Amino acid sequence: MNEKTRKKFGVDENKPNQWFETLYSKSNEGGKDIPWANMAPHPIFKNWITKNPNKGQGKTALVIGCGMGDDAIELESHGFTVTAFDVSNNAIALCKTRFPNSKVKFLQADLIEGITEWHRKFDFVLEIFTIQALPPKYEKTLIQNISDFVADNGKLIIITEIQQEKRTYKNGPPWLLNNNYFKSFENQGLKQIFHSSNSETELGEEIHLTIFKR
Numbered sequence: 001m002n003e004k005t006r007k008k009f010g011v012d013e014n015k016p017n018q019w020f021e022t023l024y025s026k027s028n029e030g031g032k033d034i035p036w037a038n039m040a041p042h043p044i045f046k047n048w049i050t051k052n053p054n055k056g057q058g059k060t061a062l063v064i065g066c067g068m069g070d071d072a073i074e075l076e077s078h079g080f081t082v083t084a085f086d087v088s089n090n091a092i093a094l095c096k097t098r099f100p101n102s103k104v105k106f107l108q109a110d111l112i113e114g115i116t117e118w119h120r121k122f123d124f125v126l127e128i129f130t131i132q133a134l135p136p137k138y139e140k141t142l143i144q145n146i147s148d149f150v151a152d153n154g155k156l157i158i159i160t161e162i163q164q165e166k167r168t169y170k171n172g173p174p175w176l177l178n179n180n181y182f183k184s185f186e187n188q189g190l191k192q193i194f195h196s197s198n199s200e201t202e203l204g205e206e207i208h209l210t211i212f213k214r
């Protein structure tokens with residue numbers, strides 16, 4: 001993306017959450033004009049959970065930056081007790097309208113601020129494309145705050161696109177991650193236990209699914 005596109009969406013490095021609210025406020029239950037809305041679970045996540053089914057009985061899960069809510073609903077269908085949050089109130093309202101019979105707790109919250117009540121609370125944390133949706137200067141905070149949600153023996157799944165070029169503000173959004181994210185999560189007390197990647201990406205050079213465990 002270039003400066004013209006950043007202007008079109010109203011992206012502001014110092015108010016990084018704002019443009020999401022604007023986008024979702026103009027959208028609808030069909031995900032109108034939301035560039036990342038699959039209106040289905042992310043295909044890489046769906047593929048993984050289909051091969052690792054029904055692990056959720058008695059376990060809690062948290063979905064970061066849940067967008068239109070489909071990944072949260074998928075986790076619920078595997079028996080997890082699910083909390084899902086997004087910074088956009090409008091996104092959360094759309095999730096509730098789309099899934100009125102779900103028991104998923106859809107909440108507005110800001111990952112940059114962190115949520116202290118959720119310290120080490122979740123057995124399973126799912127992050128798809130939220131870190132890369134925020135400017136590079138927030139990376140360290142986001143990785144700390146995501147890691148903080150993972151309970152002892154809990155797992156974190158990250159799905160992200162990767163670029164070799166250094167992350168800089170002028171190259172996004174999205175600000176695809178560099179390979180040093182593995183080390184950043186390990187520095188938060190997590191251990192990488194699974195990794196797969198392929199080159200069928202929309203924007204980056206690779207797309208990763210990586211699992212960490214505390």
Ligand SMILES: C[S@@+](CC[C@H](N)C(=O)[O-])C[C@H]1O[C@@H](n2cnc3c(N)ncnc32)[C@H](O)[C@@H]1O
Pocket residue numbers: 016017020021036037038042064065066067068085086087088091109110111112113127128129130133134
């Ligand atoms: C690229 S979208 C990905 C959405 C969803 N995970 C998916 O894969 O379809 C990034 C999402 O993160 C949300 N988001 C952005 N900043 C956030 C923040 N500070 N805290 C929580 N969510 C945030 C956006 O509103 C948006 O829904």
